[in-house]
Amino acid sequence: MxxxxxxxxxxxxxxxxxxxAVNLVNLEVTDQEVHSxxxxxxxxxxxxxxVITGLLAASEGSVTYQGQDITTKPVHERVRLGICRTFQITSIFMGLTVYENVRIAAQSHLGGSLRIMSPRGGLKRVNAKTEQILERVGLTHVAGRQAELLAHGDQRVLEVAISLASEPQVLLLDEPAAGMSPAETDQMSELIAALGTEMAVLLVEHDMEVVMAISQRIxxxxxxxxxxRGTPEEIASDQQVREAYLGGDDWAVLTA
Ligand SMILES: Nc1ncnc2c1ncn2[C@@H]1O[C@H](COP(=O)(O)OP(=O)(O)O)[C@@H](O)[C@H]1O
Ligand SMILES: [Mg+2]
Structure with a gap:
């Protein structure tokens, strides 16, 4: 590994x-881990x-990806290199089915390489990719459903599915479990943990139970x-961290 x-x-x-807003941050994101x-x-x-995904320009400092300085690269180039994120709900076409949403993303990602194939071969490849992703995230049973009719939790999972179509090596998730029921949170949590064995996941999450359960590093x-910075155990017992959170409910979960 x-x-x-x-x-x-x-x-x-x-x-x-x-x-x-961000001040002299030094960060290392490693393959096959959930880093929160x-x-x-x-x-x-x-x-x-x-700033890491390129939506905002850095004021100072640099972002390096696989040895390449990408600090000033536009978003789409970073996506092509494998740095992908979810955009809360807005990336979903609500009027289309779950299947169509993922298929469009897969087609768009595979686009270049499809041009050298026959139309039928290309379609087959896109469909196979779509089915594989739906299976991966557990949305196969609602593949034919219109996206706007999905439960909130499944919509958030669909966003993850759409970003997986870009075949990320680093997947950035900003509060993926926000607004979810406990059952939906568990499902998302399991999915993120599993993705963290295949790629690097940089997770921003408010739910401290989720963070502590699935992160290798925080x-x-x-x-x-x-x-x-450290393992969940190190962070839970860090005095400075406790002080930063003083009075916050987030920390109660760890001290309970
Ligand atoms: N576009 C912006 N313009 C001005 N200030 C901003 C902007 N985005 C974020 N900030 C400020 O930067 C700080 C960090 O915000 P943010 O990154 O959203 O924090 P978090 O996600 O940790 O809650 C906050 O003080 C926020 O008000
Ligand atoms: Mg935020």
Missing amino acids: SQATLLTTKDLSKHFDGVM IIGPNGAGKTTLIN TVLHQGGVIA
Whole structure:
């Protein structure tokens, strides 16, 4: 099993006027692990994901992916290289079926390589890919359902399915379990843990039980900067982390 470093950030910063949303963050994302980013509201978690994926330009520092400096690369090039994320709900075509949503994403990703195949061969390949992804995420039983008729939890899973069509090596998830029922959260949690054995998953998640259960490593952000990093056990017993969360409900789950 390879445990190679896929993505690193070096002194990565993003400032909004006076606000240091992300401040000198050094991060290493390793293949085949779930690496979670936690921190109180406003800590800079979403901004960090936005800078890593290229949605926002970095103010300072760099992002390196498989030895290549990608700090200024546009989003679509990073996706092509294998850095993919979910976009909460907005990536779903609500009027289309679950199958169609994934098929379109698969077709768009495979597009270039399909041109050298016969139309029929290409279609077969796209359909096979679509079915494989639906099976992978557990949506086969609702493949023919219109996306807008799905339960909220299944819509979030569909988003993950759509991003899997781009064959990510680093998958970034920003609060994938937000608004989910406990049963839906368990299902998503299991899926993320399984994906973490196949690729690198950089997870931002508010639900501390999920984070503690499925992460191999955790990085804690506070006011834009890294205040701790380590295994779930190390983070749970870190005094500085406890202080950053003082009074927050998030931490209650660990001390209960
Ligand atoms: N587009 C923006 N313009 C100005 N300030 C922003 C913008 N996005 C985020 N911020 C600020 O950056 C800080 C970090 O925000 P964010 O990354 O959303 O935190 P988190 O996801 O950890 O809750 C906050 O103080 C927030 O108000
Ligand atoms: Mg956020």
